Amino acid sequence: MPLARISIPSHLAAAKALALADAVHEALVSTCNVPANDRFQLVSRFEDKDMLLDPTFPEVERSADASIVEIIFLAGRSDDRKRRLYKAIVAGAVAAGFRSDDVMVTLIENRPIDWSLGRGEAYDGHGTA
Numbered sequence: 001m002p003l004a005r006i007s008i009p010s011h012l013a014a015a016k017a018l019a020l021a022d023a024v025h026e027a028l029v030s031t032c033n034v035p036a037n038d039r040f041q042l043v044s045r046f047e048d049k050d051m052l053l054d055p056t057f058p059e060v061e062r063s064a065d066a067s068i069v070e071i072i073f074l075a076g077r078s079d080d081r082k083r084r085l086y087k088a089i090v091a092g093a094v095a096a097g098f099r100s101d102d103v104m105v106t107l108i109e110n111r112p113i114d115w116s117l118g119r120g121e122a123y124d125g126h127g128t129a
Contacts, residue, residue: 005071006041009048066102072108
């Protein structure tokens with residue numbers, strides 16, 4: 001069960017924000033075998049003064065639309081699968097009108113005990129997401 005936190009500038013249109021969220025979810029489904037109905041995302045809007053992103057590190061050119069995608073999920077995916085995930089997210093975002101340099105992705109891995117999906121009970125590890 002991944003949790004995606006998507007940080008976007010406040011000026012982005014709602015449709016463009018949703019398109020980025022869709023791209024993230026579709027990439028997780030297609031590259032990481034996440035079930036289609038396993039969608040948990042938090043989209044946060046930030047004013048320019050609250051989103052401090054270097055415009056050129058490392059050798060990219062970010063615009064005012066630069067956004068960050070953080071995905072928290074269970075450990076165990078190969079480096080190749082992670083690379084495919086990054087590419088798929090950016091491809092979907094570009095199809096929605098983003099520039100490829102404007103989508104930063106970071107992954108945070110953990111273990112089943114680090115999740116409670118409700119009722120105050122620890123997640124027992126069923127599933128692969």
